[in-house]
Amino acid sequence: MAMSAKTKDKYQRILDAAVKVFAQNGFYNSKVAEIAKEAKVADGTIYLYFKNKDDILIKLFEEKMNVIIAKLQEKLEGVSDPLEKIRIYIHSHFEMTAAHPDLMEVITVELRQSTKFMKEYDNKQFNRYLRALSDMIRDGKDAGLIRQDINPGIQKRALFGIMDELSLYLVLAGENAKYTVESMSKEVADSFILGLTAPLS
Amino acid sequence: MAMSAKTKDKYQRILDAAVKVFAQNGFYNSKVAEIAKEAKVADGTIYLYFKNKDDILIKLFEEKMNVIIAKLQEKLEGVSDPLEKIRIYIHSHFEMTAAHPDLMEVITVELRQSTKFMKEYDNKQFNRYLRALSDMIRDGKDAGLIRQDINPGIQKRALFGIMDELSLYLVLAGENAKYTVESMSKEVADSFILGLTAPLS
Amino acid sequence: MAMSAKTKDKYQRILDAAVKVFAQNGFYNSKVAEIAKEAKVADGTIYLYFKNKDDILIKLFEEKMNVIIAKLQEKLEGVSDPLEKIRIYIHSHFEMTAAHPDLMEVITVELRQSTKFMKEYDNKQFNRYLRALSDMIRDGKDAGLIRQDINPGIQKRALFGIMDELSLYLVLAGENAKYTVESMSKEVADSFILGLTAPLS
Amino acid sequence: MAMSAKTKDKYQRILDAAVKVFAQNGFYNSKVAEIAKEAKVADGTIYLYFKNKDDILIKLFEEKMNVIIAKLQEKLEGVSDPLEKIRIYIHSHFEMTAAHPDLMEVITVELRQSTKFMKEYDNKQFNRYLRALSDMIRDGKDAGLIRQDINPGIQKRALFGIMDELSLYLVLAGENAKYTVESMSKEVADSFILGLTAPLS
DNA sequence: GATGAATGAGGGTTCATTCAT
DNA sequence: AATGAATGAACCCTCATTCAT
Numbered sequence: 001m002a003m004s005a006k007t008k009d010k011y012q013r014i015l016d017a018a019v020k021v022f023a024q025n026g027f028y029n030s031k032v033a034e035i036a037k038e039a040k041v042a043d044g045t046i047y048l049y050f051k052n053k054d055d056i057l058i059k060l061f062e063e064k065m066n067v068i069i070a071k072l073q074e075k076l077e078g079v080s081d082p083l084e085k086i087r088i089y090i091h092s093h094f095e096m097t098a099a100h101p102d103l104m105e106v107i108t109v110e111l112r113q114s115t116k117f118m119k120e121y122d123n124k125q126f127n128r129y130l131r132a133l134s135d136m137i138r139d140g141k142d143a144g145l146i147r148q149d150i151n152p153g154i155q156k157r158a159l160f161g162i163m164d165e166l167s168l169y170l171v172l173a174g175e176n177a178k179y180t181v182e183s184m185s186k187e188v189a190d191s192f193i194l195g196l197t198a199p200l201s
Numbered sequence: 202m203a204m205s206a207k208t209k210d211k212y213q214r215i216l217d218a219a220v221k222v223f224a225q226n227g228f229y230n231s232k233v234a235e236i237a238k239e240a241k242v243a244d245g246t247i248y249l250y251f252k253n254k255d256d257i258l259i260k261l262f263e264e265k266m267n268v269i270i271a272k273l274q275e276k277l278e279g280v281s282d283p284l285e286k287i288r289i290y291i292h293s294h295f296e297m298t299a300a301h302p303d304l305m306e307v308i309t310v311e312l313r314q315s316t317k318f319m320k321e322y323d324n325k326q327f328n329r330y331l332r333a334l335s336d337m338i339r340d341g342k343d344a345g346l347i348r349q350d351i352n353p354g355i356q357k358r359a360l361f362g363i364m365d366e367l368s369l370y371l372v373l374a375g376e377n378a379k380y381t382v383e384s385m386s387k388e389v390a391d392s393f394i395l396g397l398t399a400p401l402s
Numbered sequence: 403m404a405m406s407a408k409t410k411d412k413y414q415r416i417l418d419a420a421v422k423v424f425a426q427n428g429f430y431n432s433k434v435a436e437i438a439k440e441a442k443v444a445d446g447t448i449y450l451y452f453k454n455k456d457d458i459l460i461k462l463f464e465e466k467m468n469v470i471i472a473k474l475q476e477k478l479e480g481v482s483d484p485l486e487k488i489r490i491y492i493h494s495h496f497e498m499t500a501a502h503p504d505l506m507e508v509i510t511v512e513l514r515q516s517t518k519f520m521k522e523y524d525n526k527q528f529n530r531y532l533r534a535l536s537d538m539i540r541d542g543k544d545a546g547l548i549r550q551d552i553n554p555g556i557q558k559r560a561l562f563g564i565m566d567e568l569s570l571y572l573v574l575a576g577e578n579a580k581y582t583v584e585s586m587s588k589e590v591a592d593s594f595i596l597g598l599t600a601p602l603s
Numbered sequence: 604m605a606m607s608a609k610t611k612d613k614y615q616r617i618l619d620a621a622v623k624v625f626a627q628n629g630f631y632n633s634k635v636a637e638i639a640k641e642a643k644v645a646d647g648t649i650y651l652y653f654k655n656k657d658d659i660l661i662k663l664f665e666e667k668m669n670v671i672i673a674k675l676q677e678k679l680e681g682v683s684d685p686l687e688k689i690r691i692y693i694h695s696h697f698e699m700t701a702a703h704p705d706l707m708e709v710i711t712v713e714l715r716q717s718t719k720f721m722k723e724y725d726n727k728q729f730n731r732y733l734r735a736l737s738d739m740i741r742d743g744k745d746a747g748l749i750r751q752d753i754n755p756g757i758q759k760r761a762l763f764g765i766m767d768e769l770s771l772y773l774v775l776a777g778e779n780a781k782y783t784v785e786s787m788s789k790e791v792a793d794s795f796i797l798g799l800t801a802p803l804s
Numbered sequence: 805g806a807t808g809a810a811t812g813a814g815g816g817t818t819c820a821t822t823c824a825t
Numbered sequence: 826a827a828t829g830a831a832t833g834a835a836c837c838c839t840c841a842t843t844c845a846t
Contacts, residue, residue: 010830026314028229032816042832047817109313112369113227154380154388157370158363165362166355168313179355187355195396211806233841234808243807245843254841412810428716430631434837444811449838514712514771515629556782556790559772560765567764568757570715581757589757597798613827635820636829645828647822656820811843815836822832 011049013039015063018056023102027057027110057110064103065125068096072132082140083193089133090163090192091185097167098181105171108164130156137196146196155196162188212250214240216264219257224303228258228311258311265304266326269297270333283341284394290334291364291393292386298368299382306372309365331357338397347397356397363389413451415441417465420458425504429459429512459512466505467527470498474534484542485595491535492565492594493587499569500583507573510566532558539598548598557598564590614652616642618666621659626705630660630713660713667706668728671699672735685743686796692736693766693795694788700770701784708774711767733759740799749799758799765791 017039021030032053036043050056072092079085097104111126134156140146166184170177179187218240222231233254237244251257273293280286298305312327335357341347367385371378380388419441423432434455438445452458474494481487499506513528536558542548568586572579581589620642624633635656639646653659675695682688700707714729737759743749769787773780782790 031814036833043816044818044833045831048830053816112310112313113229149388150392151380151384151388154367154385155392157366158389158392161362161364161366162359163362165358165365169358179352183352184355187350187352188359190401191351191356191359191393191396193396194399194401195392195394198395198399200391200395232839237808244841245808246806248842249805430716433835438812445837446812446839447810450809455837511715514715515631551790552794553782553786553790556769556787557794559768560791560794563764563766563768564761565764567760567767571760581754585754586757589752589754590761592803593753593758593761593798594794595798596801596803597794597796600797600801602793602797634818639829646820647829648827650821651826807844807846809843809845811841813841814839816839817837818835820832820834822830823828824830825828 010039010041010045014041014046014049014056015060018060019064019103019106022057022060022110023105027106027113032056060106061111061123062125064107065129069125069129069132071096081145082136082143083145083197085136086140086159086193087185087189089136090159090189091181093163093167094170094181094185097170101171101174104167108168108171130160133159140196147200149200150196159192162192211240211242211246215242215247215250215257216261219261220265220304220307223258223261223311224306228307228314233257261307262312262324263326265308266330270326270330272297273333282346283337283344284346284398286337287334287341287360287394288386288390290337291360291390292382294364294368295371295382295386298371302372302375305368309369309372331361334360341397348401350401351397360393363393412441412443412447416443416448416451416458417462420462421466421505421508424459424462424512425507429455429508429515434458462508463513463525464527466509467531471527471531471534473498483547484538484545485547485599487538488542488561488595489587489591491538492561492591493583495565495569496572496583496587499572503573503576506569510570510573532562535561542598549602551602552598561594564594613642613644613648617644617649617652617659618663621663622667622706622709625660625663625713626708630709630716635659663709664714664726665728667710668732672728672732674699675735684748685739685746686748686800688739689736689743689762689796690788690792692739693762693792694784696766696770697773697784697788700773704774704777707770711771711774733763736762743799750803752803753799762795765795 014035017035018030021035021038024030025034032046033043035056036046039046046056050059072089075088075092076085079088111123134152137146137150137152137155141148141150141152166188170179170181170184215236218236219231222236222239225231226235233247234244236257237247240247247257251260273290276289276293277286280289312324335353338347338351338353338356342349342351342353367389371380371382371385416437419437420432423437423440426432427436434448435445437458438448441448448458452461474491477490477494478487481490513525536554539548539552539554539557543550543552543554568590572581572583572586617638620638621633624638624641627633628637635649636646638659639649642649649659653662675692678691678695679688682691714726737755740749740753740755740758744751744753744755769791773784773787
């Protein structure tokens, strides 16, 4: 689906407007007209680029998760230590949250709804994201760094849950957050990795 | 606000109906009329017991979280080891999820929305729940069982995030879940506690 | 589908309002809100009695055609001469048009649209109406009053076409109509019946 | 309004596309964009040739009715017997319906709507068509072939009504029509003319 | 208290029309 | 002239809430 520069621009403007509006009001309390206004396009223009309101959210996930995953991959480039990868993921996720709070809020808050109510939508990107996590853990096991009793399928969700919840905290607390990205990264990485690597007494 | 037995019954019936309907469709896709039908009361009757639709969700949190917390307290009765308390919390949360999937689904999925969009509602119960977790961790530190560098404010959210995400998995996977409550409890408790207690290399 | 007096009243009020509004603007140029206003009910009330806007038109046909057919049957009561029946039908149709121009206009103008675009709707009443006509003609043939070469299936439509077109003329011309119901009835009845009965030279 | 060959071509293409689309969906359910697509022109191009959507229908009537009338005139060329003219008209109308069902469907189905809702549009062609019919009847009276009590103003509409309704039947029945053009022509011509000419008993 | 018919504000979406290119 | 992306007014319908009974 090739797009002209101008068109791509408008598509992106609507998507960015949607991020802002959804972050502010949540999906269900957001009006399409508000997104249009924020994007400085007419209401009808939105329907040239998106099938309907749901589709905006779906496309938002796909596009933005793609970017997030790409950025993560970039940072993991050349890193071979699985534990170091986990540290980088954790730091990267918090950094992303601090840099794009609106986007992360939408993804964090609305993802659950969508997981459940847009069942037809497979949410491939999210699954890719989760798989990247279990891959790191599996690699750690293979390398003998992580205990053999560790279950990557459970731990990938555990780690995602930690990050999701703490990201939400960061986003909602905003200026009032008591912890820095650095301190949270260290705290979470240390304890999570230790949980996987320390010998069971 | 004293209630007669009959009245209390109707109030509870509406609340239970709401759990079922919200779990099935999510808050925003649920209709008050559907809850009324499920509770076998007239639409208008709901407004004798609840201020509005939002209020149903709020009351649902308050009432049900109260019960959940009470059950947890009960299990913690007489337990003094902070680490054991954490194990019990983890097991209890998973057990609750398996026993009341609808309720846990609503709490898990809708809590985030509400956290953000019903700002007027303080969500005291949720904060009590979180505080119970940080208390356990703090007690562990005081008892010298948990490292001094551990931050209870971060870890309470980390733990809650783990449980929230894995509960959601259990609930959505339903019959297809690959892990049992027991195996998940052990995996999570072992690694989380080890993360807090093992010496930082 | 039993209805209370009050409910039936509201249902009828909406139907009558629809007749008026559709007659004035045509189906597609009529707004549901306008019908509601005319019926002195809220917009939403209409949807308690009708599935959607199309359904109003469908129900209007069913209900009103039923009444029209009933009135015709009443007048045909006790008449055995098939030719006399045809005369009575013609007169009755014109009379109905003069007495209820709005209703006849809607039926006349919108029936064709509906015939084509509401294919799912069988329009049983209309077919009953047509069949009543072919029955008269068939009876006339059986009685030896109408020529044997006459095809009732064609003539029923021919007669309906005549009445439909002349009714439309009456309705649209209104006060300016050049012909009276009586003169039109006589003209049409005389020539149509003669066309069926006179010997082919 | 002189048009180049190319331009005229595009104008006609749009008109033909409109016939097809209107026949399929009816005027109000047809989209200008669909007509444009069918005509293989851009949406905006339509507005270079037509004032608006209504204007397409109006021009369609004018142009096509002109052709229809011209063809009828051609067939009537050299015919002096008024009754024969009526027979020719009847046959010609049915033939036209069989040859151009889409066009006749649009004219038949949409004419009534337009008659009523595009009041500003006088529909001169339709009136010319009707006048041609009354002229035949008047001529028949003058020639002593048709009874003096016959009213051409009423009969022209009666005849048009017959043809309109039976054309609609032909068009809607399509392949399933039970009658041929020839049999319908004979049946209608015989009985209609007999109705005008046979002595009133 | 209980009912459920009635309300009417609100919003997603369509589509005829315009206009910059 | 031709294009087709963009516009935004218009409208059907939903559903939380009310209120007469």
